[in-house]
Amino acid sequence: MTSTDLNRPICVLGLGLIGGSLLRDLAGRNHPAYGYDRSTASVRAAGREGFDTSSDLTGILSRAEEEGALIVLATPMPAIAGLLDALGEHAPSCGFTDVVSVKTEISQLVHQRGMDNRYVGGHPMAGTANSGWTASHKGLFTRAAWVVTYDHAENADREWIELWSDVVRLVATVGAEAVPARVAHHDAAVARISHLVHVFAETLAVVGDNGGTLAQSLAASSFRDSTRVASTQPALVQAMCETNAPAVVSALDEAMEILAETREALSGPEPDLSGLAEAGYSARERFEARHGARRESVSPIKISSRPLLRLQPGTKGWIRHLEHAESLGARIEIF
């Protein structure tokens, strides 16, 4: 697949880490793309680097409408409802996707506005603890999983299927791997492997800090790595975890049960951590085995660790193919 398969221009709303990196990658591949941010400082900084950007939301939406652009909502969750309303008013026929890390709430906002047929949910599993245009960079999405939701597929018309296909093409254009997932499954999965990670990192940071100066002086690389994401802006972590609260609570309950058992096993006259130590080691080994191909290698050729499923959107049985791909955590390509 090449970028020429994607025929719509891309209009990126929000030029933070994700939106900014997306604009850089698209421009770097000569795909027509332009961006908006409410921060005039970000817009000016991007403009100085030669990017086509604006802080006039109405203007950029009118342009998107005129050009039949695919709109990418790349702001934090709290700004989404306002953007949807603006889309309804100024770009009423544009299809759109998003990069928000929780899919339930945004799907509901879209549904409440009767926009389901114009929307495909997305979530690139890429990021750093840094945020804003200055943190954005080319290549952020290389070989990253980029979830594309498909709950609407059963009720979809030709227009939505074309939109869905273009979102998958957009993902491929920036070097990411499209992984199909239903909204609820995505949110449950990221609660485990992302939101719980933030909650744990922040808890460790606090317990370490409570240890005072000696403990902080002794903290080394294991503490540094495991608390790294606690450097993320609190508002971003709140937006993720609070909008995905039921799934986060469920993952947290599972974790707290393990910790309670561990506490019990360490409290007796013969402290015994073997259960957790072995289970954790095996789980981590499986993770490494699955992701092995993406580890640093001496070979310049990087191979994806995800199985590949190719499909033709809209053909008979394509939803079953998507369900199969989802169950494998597979990447998909359109042919």
Next chain:
Amino acid sequence: MTSTDLNRPICVLGLGLIGGSLLRDLAGRNHPAYGYDRSTASVRAAGREGFDTSSDLTGILSRAEEEGALIVLATPMPAIAGLLDALGEHAPSCGFTDVVSVKTEISQLVHQRGMDNRYVGGHPMAGTANSGWTASHKGLFTRAAWVVTYDHAENADREWIELWSDVVRLVATVGAEAVPARVAHHDAAVARISHLVHVFAETLAVVGDNGGTLAQSLAASSFRDSTRVASTQPALVQAMCETNAPAVVSALDEAMEILAETREALSGPEPDLSGLAEAGYSARERFEARHGARRESVSPIKISSRPLLRLQPGTKGWIRHLEHAESLGARIEIF
């Protein structure tokens, strides 16, 4: 301080990650040093690289006794009692230190054998998830904190003070920073910033694994970093946490209380993570501010982030100086 200040040869018992790296650094600085491992494979591998090593424990201890060497116990905890007995028999006048990550239990073993006046506890805060001679390398200890215990100082004679000074010199010789701490304070601190980190990493690895193939496929760098130490051999994690069980349980209780509060705050109709998100962010910022000088920098000159206290062991008030240094997490130098 230069390595010539350290006049005793060093006898390293155990050539794993820590012992092997210590031997490499000492040999690299031309300080007389030799090593023992019960694994003939490790001894042969080290020998092929030109290191003076043996798998004959009695032989190497007799040599240490003859040469007045400083012995470093660098095996995992389960082997320590046997080594202490061997030291009592074959190297009865040598002073010794250790690198075990928990100090209470080894101090008790030493005390039970009436060896307090020959022993100074140590713990280098350096390591990777890998172990064994093949994982050892030069420079592992550069700017790492290396705890040196001093509980025995109040009852110490001239011989012990000389031994203590030589352990501090050994630490400096390999580029580490000697941080004085009492046994109980050390064990409480490492429970927070190291052992709890292992328990959390293993718990996250298990909860992520329980999410199945989709969750594992979506797991990205935050999950990878926060579960990294779950790759440590389970036996090593068990040895650390089980021998430090009371302090680990105490740190775990503190963490579980935070998690329980977080669960509560996320469970209501208005989920709210602000408390933890802000506390975790601030704690992590303080950690970064403290360790800032050790971050990667464009400058070739690296400056320690720990305050420096210089002292003369055995002089009036030196124990108060040590207590002060401990409360600051400071590094010490002998003048």
